[in-house]
Amino acid sequence: MQTRKIFLAPSILGANPLKIYDSIIAMENNFDWLHLDIMDGHFVRNLSFGADFALKIREAFPDIFLDVHLMIDELKIILPQFIKAGASLVTIHAETEPQLLHASLNEIRKAGIKSGVAICPSTPVENIFDVLEVADLVLVMSVTPGFGGQKFIERSLEKVNKLVSIRAAKKYNYLIEIDGGINLNNIALAVKSGCDAIVAGSAVFNNAEKTPSEVLKSMRANVEEVFNFD
């Protein structure tokens, strides 16, 4: 039986903003990373959290792995703020200042944390070929960034397949993360396609029958089933 570590990364954007602290507690540690979606109202058509919010989470949960997904334009200003706030991994978009992408990924690594590069559904994997050597993670967006609760774009898994092949051919080490529209019905497919980290927002926090902790346990069970049948 072949196994590999799968990281469950619930997106707190899917929780009721008035109950974020309680929502983190409600997961009862059945997650690996806490995914923080940062939106500036410019790169995407929505606003979310600032670096002070990340800092408060870091202070309240010192041991949490903070997976910060920056959907922003002003990297120069905002990136250092999230590094300082205690992010464990910062992912930046390939579409944001592509001329600075390599340098920005290096800047993240130099701060002693993990670097990630994200691509929107309309961006081909080819656009990030030349920065894969400095990425600890590649985030494949499976919805248009900006909002939770959208429908999964299945074609994104073709990019995951491609990234798996490139990683093997070039002996790279990046993890592959999928973000958008993941739920209990498609998580197994994502894992089979080669995803290592799974982001899920509304599926975890807006389930009418299950608590966040129960959803995550079911997700873990679905993932384990993939390996049991391999």
Ligand code: DX5
């Ligand atoms: C979308 C965000 C996602 C989103 C996931 O811009 O990057 O992380 O919150 O939410 P769901 O799982 O509801 O698609």
Ligand code: ZN
């Ligand atoms: Zn995200």
